[in-house]
Amino acid sequence: MKFEKILSIIFMAIVISVFSAFIGLFFNIILPNNLSLLPKKEIKIVKQAKPALVEKKQPAVKVPPKPVAAPLPKKAPVAVTKEVVKPVTAETAPVEGKKLNLEQVKKYYDTGKVVFVDARPEYAYVELHIKGAISLSASRFNLQFEAVKDKLDKKALYIIYCSSPTCHLSDLVAEDLAENDFKNIKIFTGGWDEWREAGYPVAGLKEKGTVSGED
């Protein structure tokens, strides 16, 4: 291969990469669940959410259960569940339907007897998650499930969530749980993004003592 030919191949590779990157940036602007490229915006959302958490906590009498995976040390392979409170079944729950919206999920949350399952990667779970949730990530379901399965009640109601409505990891975890004879499974379609934006209780390494500390 001639030197000029090699140069032209490399040059075109750079052009294609830059072209694709610009298309990606443009697409991100029009995408409904787009990603903020500025980290400051992310911090702003968290700060706005915090006062809401305090306000909403005052009238709340019922405290959510603690069926919780302890926060992972940075290099721990599997999130470990401390304890699981016996939750309500789907029959006694306040709302019906397999897919749940934010309002319905909050009603379940307020009963304090539902197990929330975080289907996102463990790293995201350790950083922040719905307060009281356990981590069963889609990719490492088998490993994590083995560690917690003895503490999980198969008759309990499980609400699985992912990051956003387009994220399908909660469906994968729901299938895995169903294969393990868990019958009462519901999916929170809005997922983590909606929950956080609503300012509802969260826990994790990035949530230091604003609500009630780590679960």
Add this chain to the structure above:
Amino acid sequence: MKINLLSNNRVLLALRMVMGGVFILASVDKIINPSMFAMILKEYKLIPDILVPLVAVTLPWIEFFTGVFVLADIFTQSSALIMIGLNLVYIAGIVINLVWGLVHECGCFTIFGLNEPIGGFSIARDIVFILLSLPLLFYGTNEFTFRKKEKI
């Protein structure tokens, strides 16, 4: 007479179909779910947090367009070069994380529910992709020509 199998047009066509398809399929879910992909990128701990969103937004599109170009036989050699480069970076990222003892989601193929943790399989698969891309780099074309339809 010595025949080079790898430069055979039919073999190259098959390789283009495979690699183009693989890269397009790998990119689609990341394009639709940039926040999910950003979370997985963060898990690798190789990119500064401030750059993660930028990479999460642009990288899937680079995968997508290289796949499309290879399928369409446009700038195939350059696209194959990008494919090889990306796979080398992926392998390096996976190996470094495994050495650090970090096992997490690969983020390679989340479409069709294919969602596995990083490990030997991910590395082997990327090596295969590199091997499949090499003939396209060496024997493919790097031209962009429109063929006129012949009038009867």
